[in-house]
Amino acid sequence: MFEQTEILTVSELTRQIKQTLEEEFLQITVQGEISNFKPHVSGHWYFNLKDSGAVISCTMWKGNNSSVFFTPQDGIKITVTGRITVYPPRGNYQFDVRSMKPAGIGELQSAFEILKQKLSNEGLFDEEFKKPIPSLPRRIGIVTAIDGAAFRDMISIARRRFPLVELVIAPSKVQGSGAAENIVESIKTLNRKKDIDVIIIGRGGGSIEDLWAFNEEIVVRSIFESKIPIISGIGHEIDFTISDFVADLRAATPSAAMEIATPDKADYFAFINDFLYNSRQNITNLFDNKKNRILDSIGSYGFKMPLDLLRRKSQQVDGIVYKMSVNFDKQFLMLKNKLSLLSKSLESHDVKKTLEKGFVLVKQDSKFITRSSKFISGKETQLEFFDGEVNLNS
């Protein structure tokens, strides 16, 4: 308590105020809402902490704020510890924050919603910005913690499905302070490399605080700006970070992300087997087709026609020859008969002339008797005169 009559200088007054306040409020914990948050280029944070009745300006030096796992946003409630400091030249007091955390899970949720809405309004999650994921990657970049299970899982999946791919790992912290900066750096590093076809950001399951780095604005923006497509595989099925919304593709887990990024060599084996089977079928069919065309041609009417013609003609010839031979035989027979008839008649004609002269033909037993020695007396005899026959009974 100071004596009212003592006249103090301003400096002295302020010095006493400083001493009083700084001693009194050496280690305090305060809860309030952030406003006017400004991270300085130097790394120091400047903001106000307020409630409905009062406001106090705060500073958090780079050395202290680097351990904060989240980037404060206006509107969220935080719990801070630290001390009061008085700055005499300006005549004001402020709260020098040593540690900071969200006032509750609910605060993180709010921060999440606020940032997500802000970035969504900027269009960062729009479909038109999403890049297609290549189907047959040669090199896959991975941003992950190399001491994590996520890392081991992703490797074993790549090895099983498609060992032909090359994995390029950009190690990074995936939680806690500095994680967001690490992740951003890793994404940028992979973008500078040549021939990386897709990047997977992988991190195993955890609480909202554990996964918070993936809700940080700098991480989300660096995913958006990445020239290489990014698949996010963060946490478990139910976990959604803002990184999941901005990524070109979201996978439920790091393992799922690697499954998506890699083709399955089993599919290629199947494709090749199908090819071998189908192409053999096609070739066989082709051969059969050609063969059938040849057979068809040979069996066709056009092909057979000359042969048919030949056969028909030869059959005709046979017929004609047969007819000819039959006719010939007939004719021959006819002529032979005619000839014999004619000669007989000729013969008989000669004989008639002789008979006309007065000679007589003697017949016995229907045989002509031309010599007396042949004559049998007492036998019945026929005498053939020119004008007829006479019978002589013996």
Add this chain to the structure above:
Amino acid sequence: MTKKTAKDTFENKLDRLEEISHLLESDEIGLEYAMALYQEGIELSKDCISTLKVAELKITQLKKNLDTLTTDEENFFEE
């Protein structure tokens, strides 16, 4: 200039197999051409299968940059 890697040609071989597959399905293909394609397809298939079978996963790890953390507490009220 990108170096031609095993994966490059693997992808090309698969594309060619697909191409041959379509060609062999067409009706108007000549017999000698079909035989040549089929032969090529068999060779490519053998290649691809063996590439897949012998492949070993290659892993490259990039060096992590060391964080530089300073703990200097600068003056109050820096603008």
